[in-house]
Amino acid sequence: MRIQPIETPRLRLRQFVSTDWKAVHAYTSDAAVMTYIPEGSMSEDETRRYVQRQTGDEAEAFAVILKEDNCLIGHISFHPWFAVRTYEIGWVFQPTYHGQGYATEGAHALIRYGFEELDLHRVIATCQPENPASYRVMEKLGMQREGHFRKCIYRGDNQWWDEYFYAILREDWAGRVDPPSS
Numbered sequence: 001m002r003i004q005p006i007e008t009p010r011l012r013l014r015q016f017v018s019t020d021w022k023a024v025h026a027y028t029s030d031a032a033v034m035t036y037i038p039e040g041s042m043s044e045d046e047t048r049r050y051v052q053r054q055t056g057d058e059a060e061a062f063a064v065i066l067k068e069d070n071c072l073i074g075h076i077s078f079h080p081w082f083a084v085r086t087y088e089i090g091w092v093f094q095p096t097y098h099g100q101g102y103a104t105e106g107a108h109a110l111i112r113y114g115f116e117e118l119d120l121h122r123v124i125a126t127c128q129p130e131n132p133a134s135y136r137v138m139e140k141l142g143m144q145r146e147g148h149f150r151k152c153i154y155r156g157d158n159q160w161w162d163e164y165f166y167a168i169l170r171e172d173w174a175g176r177v178d179p180p181s182s
Contacts, residue, residue: 002057008109011102012065013076016054020063021047023072027094036131037092064106073097078110085121087114103137111141115173124167138166142173
């Protein structure tokens with residue numbers, strides 16, 4: 001999917017450009033940051049390929065730029081899920097920018113875009129129960145926990161992870177104007 005840049009008070013969400021790979025690699029190469037991402041940390045080549053895939057019409061993630069210094073601080077995935085008029089959202093940010101409301105602010109803007117411009121019915125998100133920072137963002141966005149799937153993600157070495165499933169419906173979103181406070 002292609003988007004025009006989306007502005008929030010502090011952020012600009014935009015398509016990736018190929019030169020973004022170094023900024024993306026700064027956090028996708030960090031094993032701690034990528035703990036809950038199924039693919040795990042990325043090599044330079046994997047990061048270059050990932051960013052290149054996100055530059056075209058089939059993009060599933062968007063760069064998050066901090067407007068005050070024009071630096072890339074993370075990305076938010078936002079792409080069709082298997083159900084009609086349903087998208088999945090997720091986020092990964094540089095650790096320096098954790099805990100400052102950027103994920104909530106950026107995700108809020110994309111969810112609004114989804115409901116107002118794409119006429120979505122539902123937006124979903126998932127995370128592991130061991131990742132409270134992620135599910136707190138989901139809850140700040142007004143998403144409801146709809147499921148706790150036990151041992152549903154195989155991580156290798158006979159290790160299975162649980163997963164929380166969150167969603168927000170268009171009618172739940174209606175009337176929300178301002179992003180939630182961080």
